[in-house]
Amino acid sequence: PSITRGIAKEASKVSWEDIGGLKDLKKKLQQAVEWPIKHADAFARLRISPVRGILLHGPPGCSKTTLAKATAHAAQAAFFTLSVAELYSKYVGEGEALLRRIFLKARHSAPSIIFFDEIDGIAPSRGSHGGSSGGNSSVGERLLSTLLTEMDGLELANGILVLAATNRPMQSIPLSGVQAASIWYSSFSPSPYYLFQIKRYSVIRPAAGFRGRREILRVHTRRMELAKDVDLEQIAEGAELFTGADLEGLCREAGMLALREDPSAGSVSGRHFWAARACLRPSLTQSQID
Numbered sequence: 001p002s003i004t005r006g007i008a009k010e011a012s013k014v015s016w017e018d019i020g021g022l023k024d025l026k027k028k029l030q031q032a033v034e035w036p037i038k039h040a041d042a043f044a045r046l047r048i049s050p051v052r053g054i055l056l057h058g059p060p061g062c063s064k065t066t067l068a069k070a071t072a073h074a075a076q077a078a079f080f081t082l083s084v085a086e087l088y089s090k091y092v093g094e095g096e097a098l099l100r101r102i103f104l105k106a107r108h109s110a111p112s113i114i115f116f117d118e119i120d121g122i123a124p125s126r127g128s129h130g131g132s133s134g135g136n137s138s139v140g141e142r143l144l145s146t147l148l149t150e151m152d153g154l155e156l157a158n159g160i161l162v163l164a165a166t167n168r169p170m171q172s173i174p175l176s177g178v179q180a181a182s183i184w185y186s187s188f189s190p191s192p193y194y195l196f197q198i199k200r201y202s203v204i205r206p207a208a209g210f211r212g213r214r215e216i217l218r219v220h221t222r223r224m225e226l227a228k229d230v231d232l233e234q235i236a237e238g239a240e241l242f243t244g245a246d247l248e249g250l251c252r253e254a255g256m257l258a259l260r261e262d263p264s265a266g267s268v269s270g271r272h273f274w275a276a277r278a279c280l281r282p283s284l285t286q287s288q289i290d
């Protein structure tokens with residue numbers, strides 16, 4: 001990846017097949033990104049205003065980053081990523097300049113996807129960090145207003161989509177931030193992935209159910225040599241509250257156990273998975289998925 005002053009442009013290699021489950025979500029992301037690029041003329045003719053941003057909401061390890069990368073890969077879009085913490089680590093005014101630069105670069109490389117991790121960090125309630133405060137408004141307010149201005153100037157027909165991720169439960173995102181970013185929340189639609197439709201924004205919270213877990217296990221065992229007694233369905237059933245990252249860890253641990261037991265082992269057996277399961281704790285709690 002080439003890195004220009006804090007802006008990382010990556011060629012994303014993650015594909016949809018690397019993500020287990022989340023079928024509807026994948027389709028929605030695909031449509032949000034690919035259609036406006038592929039059918040720009042139709043969007044203009046019918047005056048459809050495309051989605052400009054999608055907020056992926058969910059606990060750590062639930063594939064938010066992976067989804068963003070896969071979306072870029074599928075659309076053959078350039079992938080720009082920026083951590084919000086980085087915006088705060090700059091001198092006064094530099095964070096805003098960095099934000100503007102990333103949008104500019106994305107425009108030049110369109111189709112592109114800009115991915116902001118921990119977007120909830122951009123909130124007016126967050127005070128200025130380090131250095132002099134520079135004016136009346138807080139760093140958070142200025143960053144947010146720059147972000148919103150840049151988003152206003154976006155036309156997805158030009159091939160730019162903003163994806164953002166947050167780990168924080170909705171309720172804990174400060175109201176002031178929500179109001180200022182009035183584009184964010186409006187109504188709730190009880191889809192399997194907790195889809196919020198927001199003006200031109202969508203908020204999605206990926207959570208893996210039994211089938212999702214089984215598919216994630218499939219993804220992470222597809223290159224493993226598995227013994228016949230490995231029953232991914234049963235393992236998925238026994239892995240409630242496991243995130244995608246947890247399941248990936250479970251598969252790795254099962255492999256390590258098989259090796260530890262017999263360095264010349266030809267395959268990983270069911271008992272290795274169960275032993276791995278027994279020593280791992282899920283990252284999710286029930287209240288996070290209710």
Ligand code: ATP
Pocket residue numbers: 018019020021022058059060061062063064065066067117165167215216219243244245246248
């Ligand atoms: P964080 O909030 O910590 O950044 P995240 O939600 O962005 O987490 P990812 O970084 O996308 O999570 O996922 C971590 C790892 O877990 C990935 O490298 C991936 O291998 C695995 N993983 C997560 N979800 C899935 C999934 N649905 N299918 C396959 N693998 C997954």
